[in-house]
Amino acid sequence: MRYFAARFLQTLFLLVGVSFLTFLFSAMAPGNYVDEMRLNPQISPEALASLRARYQLDQPLPVRYARWLVSLAHGELGYSFAYNTPVAPLLWVRARNTLLLTLTATLITWALALLLGIWSAQTLGRLPDRALSLASAALLAIPDLVLALGLLILAARSGKFPTGGLVSVNFEALSLFEKVRDLANHMTLPIAALVLTTLPVLVRHIRSAMAEVLDAPFLRAAAAHGIPRRKLVYRYALRAAAHPLISLFGFSVGTLLSGSLLVEIVMSWPGLGPLLLEAILARDLYVVIGGVLFSMLFLVLGNFLADLLLYWADPRIRARAGAK
Amino acid sequence: MEPLLHVENLEKRYETGGLFGVTKKVTAFADVSFALRPQTTLALVGASGAGKSTLASCIACLETPTSGRILFEHREITGLNEKQLRAVRPRIQLVFQDPVSSLNPRLNILDIVTEPLNIHRRLSEHEKREHARELLDRVEISWEKVLRNPEELSGGQKQRVAIARALALKPKLLILDEALSALDASVQAQIANLLLDLQCSLGLTYLFITHDLKMAAHLADEIAVMQNGRIVELGAAERVFRNPAHEMTRQLVKAHSGKDLTPGLV
Amino acid sequence: MKPLLEVVDLCVTYAVPLHEREVALSGVSFVVERGETLGVLGESGSGKSTLAAALLRILHANGKIERGLVTFEGEDLMQLKASALQRIRGRLIASIFQEPLIALHPAIRVGQQVENVLAAHQPASRRAVREKTLEVLRTVFATDAERIADSYPHRLSGGQRARVLIAQSIVCRPSLVIADEPTASLDSLTQLEIVALFRSLGDQYKLSMILITHNPFLLAALADRVLVLYAGRVVETGPTQDVLSSPRHPYTRDLLRCLPPIWHDGTSRKSALPVIPGDSPSPAASHQKCVFEGRCADRMEVCTAREPAAVALTNIHKVSCFKYGG
Numbered sequence: 001m002r003y004f005a006a007r008f009l010q011t012l013f014l015l016v017g018v019s020f021l022t023f024l025f026s027a028m029a030p031g032n033y034v035d036e037m038r039l040n041p042q043i044s045p046e047a048l049a050s051l052r053a054r055y056q057l058d059q060p061l062p063v064r065y066a067r068w069l070v071s072l073a074h075g076e077l078g079y080s081f082a083y084n085t086p087v088a089p090l091l092w093v094r095a096r097n098t099l100l101l102t103l104t105a106t107l108i109t110w111a112l113a114l115l116l117g118i119w120s121a122q123t124l125g126r127l128p129d130r131a132l133s134l135a136s137a138a139l140l141a142i143p144d145l146v147l148a149l150g151l152l153i154l155a156a157r158s159g160k161f162p163t164g165g166l167v168s169v170n171f172e173a174l175s176l177f178e179k180v181r182d183l184a185n186h187m188t189l190p191i192a193a194l195v196l197t198t199l200p201v202l203v204r205h206i207r208s209a210m211a212e213v214l215d216a217p218f219l220r221a222a223a224a225h226g227i228p229r230r231k232l233v234y235r236y237a238l239r240a241a242a243h244p245l246i247s248l249f250g251f252s253v254g255t256l257l258s259g260s261l262l263v264e265i266v267m268s269w270p271g272l273g274p275l276l277l278e279a280i281l282a283r284d285l286y287v288v289i290g291g292v293l294f295s296m297l298f299l300v301l302g303n304f305l306a307d308l309l310l311y312w313a314d315p316r317i318r319a320r321a322g323a324k
Numbered sequence: 325m326e327p328l329l330h331v332e333n334l335e336k337r338y339e340t341g342g343l344f345g346v347t348k349k350v351t352a353f354a355d356v357s358f359a360l361r362p363q364t365t366l367a368l369v370g371a372s373g374a375g376k377s378t379l380a381s382c383i384a385c386l387e388t389p390t391s392g393r394i395l396f397e398h399r400e401i402t403g404l405n406e407k408q409l410r411a412v413r414p415r416i417q418l419v420f421q422d423p424v425s426s427l428n429p430r431l432n433i434l435d436i437v438t439e440p441l442n443i444h445r446r447l448s449e450h451e452k453r454e455h456a457r458e459l460l461d462r463v464e465i466s467w468e469k470v471l472r473n474p475e476e477l478s479g480g481q482k483q484r485v486a487i488a489r490a491l492a493l494k495p496k497l498l499i500l501d502e503a504l505s506a507l508d509a510s511v512q513a514q515i516a517n518l519l520l521d522l523q524c525s526l527g528l529t530y531l532f533i534t535h536d537l538k539m540a541a542h543l544a545d546e547i548a549v550m551q552n553g554r555i556v557e558l559g560a561a562e563r564v565f566r567n568p569a570h571e572m573t574r575q576l577v578k579a580h581s582g583k584d585l586t587p588g589l590v
Numbered sequence: 591m592k593p594l595l596e597v598v599d600l601c602v603t604y605a606v607p608l609h610e611r612e613v614a615l616s617g618v619s620f621v622v623e624r625g626e627t628l629g630v631l632g633e634s635g636s637g638k639s640t641l642a643a644a645l646l647r648i649l650h651a652n653g654k655i656e657r658g659l660v661t662f663e664g665e666d667l668m669q670l671k672a673s674a675l676q677r678i679r680g681r682l683i684a685s686i687f688q689e690p691l692i693a694l695h696p697a698i699r700v701g702q703q704v705e706n707v708l709a710a711h712q713p714a715s716r717r718a719v720r721e722k723t724l725e726v727l728r729t730v731f732a733t734d735a736e737r738i739a740d741s742y743p744h745r746l747s748g749g750q751r752a753r754v755l756i757a758q759s760i761v762c763r764p765s766l767v768i769a770d771e772p773t774a775s776l777d778s779l780t781q782l783e784i785v786a787l788f789r790s791l792g793d794q795y796k797l798s799m800i801l802i803t804h805n806p807f808l809l810a811a812l813a814d815r816v817l818v819l820y821a822g823r824v825v826e827t828g829p830t831q832d833v834l835s836s837p838r839h840p841y842t843r844d845l846l847r848c849l850p851p852i853w854h855d856g857t858s859r860k861s862a863l864p865v866i867p868g869d870s871p872s873p874a875a876s877h878q879k880c881v882f883e884g885r886c887a888d889r890m891e892v893c894t895a896r897e898p899a900a901v902a903l904t905n906i907h908k909v910s911c912f913k914y915g916g
Contacts, residue, residue: 124651215650221693224648225707225758226680235706239697314697315742365860372748372777478869479634508633508804513848513863520860535777542850542859561859579778 007307011300015293019072022292023065026285035283068286077293078286082279087290091272095257095294097166098264098271101187102256105194110252113199117206118233124211132207136200148193148266161189164268190267194260198252205248209241216240242313250306254299326398327359328529329383329497334392336378352378353553356392362496363523365530367544367561369537369576375553376533380499383531384418385409397496414440414493421502423482427474433460433485434470440492459488462526463518480511484518491526499531504539516543537580541565549573592664593621594766594798595645600658602637602644602822604873612873614640614653615822619900622766627792627799629813629830631806631842635870637822638802639688642770645800646679663765681711684759686769690751694743700754701727701739708761723761729794730757730787749780753787760791768800773808785811806846810834815906818842821871821881824900828907838909840886841866880912888913 038048059067068078077087120129139147155161162168168182213219214237222236261273268274272291279287311317336352353375360366368376381387383394385401394402401412420426427436435442437459438452447455456470463484474482483503490498500519504512516539522528534540540547540561547564549557549572557570568574600618603611615637622628632638643649645660647667660667662683667675679685687693695703705723714722727735730753743751752772759767772788773781789812791797801813809816809830816833818826818841826839837843847864868885871877880886883893892912900908901915 217687217689217692218695220643220648221685221687221755222695222703222706224646224679224685224687225710226676226678227706227710228676231706231710236695236698240695242697316696316744370777371779480869509806510633510845510848510866513850513865516850517862517865520862535779537778538850542863545860575779579782 003311004308007304011304014300015296018296019069019289019293020065022289023068024061026288027061027064029283068289077290080279080284080287082282082284082287087286090275090287091290091294094270094272094275097269098257098260098273101190101264101269101271102194102260104187105191105198105260106252106256108191109195109198109202110249112195113202113206116199117203118210118238120203120207121210121214122233124214129207132203136203139196140200144193144197144262145266147196148263151189151193152266155189162186163189166270190260190263190269193263193267197263198259202248206241206245209244210237213237213241239313243310246306246309246313249309250302250304252302253305254302256302257298258295326361327395328362328397329360329531330393330395331359331383332357332393332395334379334382334389334394336375336382336387337390351553353550355554358548358555358558360497360529360531362529363527364545365523365532365543367532367534367540367547368550369534369540369547370550370572371535374550376550377501379550380418380501380531380533384416384499385413386418414444415495416497416499417490417493417495418499418501419483419486419490419503421505423479423486423506424474426486427482429474432471432473433465433477436474436485437488437492440489455492459491460485462491462522463488478511479507480514483507483511483515487515487518487522491522495528497529497531499533501533502535503532505534505536512539519543537565537576549576591624594624594663595622595800596659596661597621597645598659598661600641600644600660601656602640602649602658603654603656604640604650605652605654611654613822614873615644617897618658618819618822618824620817620824620827622798622800624765624798625796626814627801627812629809629816630800630802630819631804631809631816631833631845632802632819633804633845633870635821635873636819637873638804638819639770640822641819642685642687642768642800642802645768646683646685647675648679677711680707680764681762682764683766683768684762684764686755686759686767686772688771688774690748690755690775691743693755694751696743699740699742700746700751704739704754704757704761707758711762723757726757726761729791730754730760747780748776749783752776752780752784756784756787756791760795760797763795764797766798766800768802770802771804772801773805774803781808788812806834806849821877822873823881823897824910825882826907826909826911828903832907838903838907838914839882839911840888840913841882844885844887 071078075088077091079085080087080090083090116132120132123129142150152163155163162185166183166186167179168174168186171179171182174182214233218240219232219236222232227236257272260269260271261276263269264271264273265277272295276288276291278284279291334356335354337354338350338352339348356379358366368379370376378387382389385404389402392402393400396412396416399412401409404412431439434452434456437456438447441447441455442452457467460467460470465481465484465488469477469481474485477485486503504515507515519530520543523530530543532540532544537547541564544561546559547557547561548555549564549570551570551572557564557568557573559569564573565577568577598619600615601613602615603613606612618637618641620628630638630641640649640653643653644655644658645667647655649655655668658668662678667678670678694700698706701720701723704727705719708723709719712719724735724739727739731738731750738746738750738754743754746754755772759769769788773784776784785808788799788801792799792812799812801809803809813830815828816826816830817824818833818839820841826833826837826842833842834846837846844864844866848866850863866885871881871884878896879894880889880898883889886893890912898910898912900910902908903914
């Protein structure tokens with residue numbers, strides 16, 4: 001228990017530290033939202049000055065940070081200059097869209113990676129393994145951007161898939177079943193892009209973790225006892241290989257919000273990525289901070305989850321943690 | 325003759341944390357006292373978990389005992405700080421049981437045996453070779469193996485390399501923690517002979533930890549029997565083997581009598 | 591009566607990258623009768639572990655059985671398909687491997703691991719399996735069987751882990767148990783306990799056993815007959831008493847002389863032990879000579895010409911050495 005209390009505190013510290021650094025760097029970046037507006041001759045300098053005062057951009061940094069922390073304690077993430085609305089609901093809608101994409105993609109990727117990785121490890125050095133290695137090397141070599149664009153071209157040429165957006169224009173008018181189908185249709189390409197870019201690395205890790213375990217003495221001993229093959233692989237080998245894989249899984253969870261940035265932008269998926277990009281360019285300070293913080297939360301949660309899973313999965317870690 | 329190593333009432337206790345912070349006190353060993361004269365061998369015999377390895381760690385200054393004193397070369401070495409210990413460490417060296425894990429698989433033999441010297445000051449290639457040649461000669465490893473990796477050597481050869489490394493800093497006391505236990509019988513004989521030779525030629529003193537009473541009786545001048553962290557019998561090797569006083573010793577002797585075996589020793 | 595297991599001319603090689611194939615076993619032939627314990631005396635490099643793995647065809651990926659006939663209860667094991675083999679493993683022929691700590695899955699409770707073996711061959715309700723497992727565990731552990739069943743391997747002592755391996759091997763009442771260095775990592779007192787356990791189990795279940803070890807004392811305590819393995823060849827076989835007290839092959843003789851003597855009056859302590867000079871030979875594709883020749887004190891000219899054949903000194907004691915013909 002002490003183990004987890006310590007981790008929890010660490011998490012808290014991490015979040016506070018990140019928020020401060022993000023605040024610092026964003027605020028230190030030259031220019032701010034109001035200054036950008038100066039380029040627009042239609043806005044008078046008085047209006048700009050009043051805006052600046054209203055958003056407290058003329059206050060010293062520590063003061064602004066303190067004010068922001070206070071409002072955070074109230075559950076308020078600040079105010080977006082560009083959208084003229086509070087940050088939190090804005091983030092939430094976009095994050096939901098992103099999660100829809102990434103959760104599905106992650107599940108598919110892991111399922112595929114496990115199957116392929118285990119198959120590769122079982123046929124180590126032989127044809128299936130070599131073919132898979134070649135394929136994953138090829139996929140790795142293709143830059144994510146090129147892959148996403150390639151899929152986009154495919155969509156445009158074949159006309160089978162929509163080339164962007166969350167849903168079709170007539171979404172509201174559709175029945176429930178058609179709505180679901182429409183959403184799925186729009187999700188296919190972005191998910192394909194995400195899966196294809198993250199699959200190769202995962203397959204490699206699973207392959208090497210499994211290959212090591214498959215040759216381990218306890219597995220050969222279990223085989224010698226006549227334990228059937230399927231049980232050997234899934235109940236015995238996979239459990240023992242879990243250690244590195246759980247860490248990877250934690251990482252997957254951690255990048256649920258941040259990993260799809262590129263794909264969302266290319267495929268015009270209205271997720272957190274495009275929002276953040278716009279906000280950075282427009283110097284929309286609180287959106288940036290809120291977005292980064294939100295992503296960071298997921299990253300940290302992902303790690304924490306991995307620790308929990310590891311603790312549960314490996315009794316030796318339980319013993320060591322208890323022995324401290 | 326003045327003892328080289330003198331251990332007085334040494335004790336080592338641990339606290340292991342259970343769940344929810346409930347701690348358990350575990351005594352690795354207690355009330356341990358003995359003296360080791362120079363150029364002799366003391367064998368520490370006992371079952372697993374008797375506390376032998378922890379005792380070895382404490383004497384080698386890898387762990388700190390909870391109470392008691394260790395006197396080495398008439399100086400007290402318990403309670404010295406790291407800087408002071410640096411002068412003592414080269415004179416007490418360890419050889420471990422598992423030659424596979426105690427030799428770095430990424431280094432070749434040349435680097436392995438000269439590593440202790442290299443840490444104190446960087447050696448030139450030439451100096452390294454000089455030292456290595458001398459060390460490998462002593463343990464009878466042929467020079468052609470010097471650039472090989474440990475995995476290319478047999479178990480016995482690996483253990484010779486481990487001994488060579490232990491000799492690099494010219495120690496006075498060598499602690500052998502089950503150093504022969506992982507080897508085949510014929511190889512054990514070879515290494516045992518090597519150890520006896522080295523004791524003569526280099527004037528070494530050995531603390532020989534083992535569960536094999538026969539080898540202990542063969543190599544040692546004195547035997548100390550440990551049970552549950554305490555020394556239950558201590559005396560001349562021959563006496564302990566032939567007339568065991570303590571029940572534990574009697575059991576060990578019985579376990580080693582090789583009941584029906586009378587090997588053809590003709 | 592037909593022997594339980596008959597092995598004829600077993601030859602196993604390993605592929606080594608960038609090198610010729612290594613020969614781990616060559617021309618190995620022996621039988622195991624019902625109810626007897628055959629001891630295999632071998633040091634590192636003798637091929638003993640390969641023998642254990644080859645009989646059940648669980649060699650490493652780079653190992654290959656070049657030729658050989660292995661007949662168990664009349665069936666040729668080398669011809670069986672994978673599914674039939676899986677049914678034999680654990681149920682008819684069980685094995686105990688070295689290093690109990692690594693032979694057990696680190697994250698599964700030991701009771702469960704024993705149950706898995708039983709469940710793999712005799713599917714029954716979970717409760718029945720658990721009951722039967724506990725029964726076997728009680729035979730193997732005098733006390734505390736339940737608590738130990740619920741423990742993880744790293745929480746048990748070396749001796750307890752060894753007993754778990756033994757439990758795994760007998761839970762399906764096999765006809766033959768192959769034990770590869772079952773006591774290697776244990777201290778001498780625990781070894782004695784395990785020896786006693788083997789004895790009582792052997793009597794109770796009428797087991798036949800192949801006991802592989804480098805420790806002659808273990809064989810003296812448990813084996814009826816001994817087979818001496820050197821560099822993948824069988825150099826001597828015979829009744830334990832004969833082989834260990836009057837060994838015929840120079841290797842066996844020299845090996846037994848290496849052991850520190852239990853003193854008879856007159857042997858000096860701290861004297862040099864007799865040794866076999868040199869190291870065990872590296873496994874090469876073919877030795878066109880006797881494998882022990884390089885280290886043999888009794889070598890003759892013919893020893894470099896070809897490999898010796900097995901010579902029967904009596905109808906139960908065989909040697910492969912030119913000193914006796916061949």
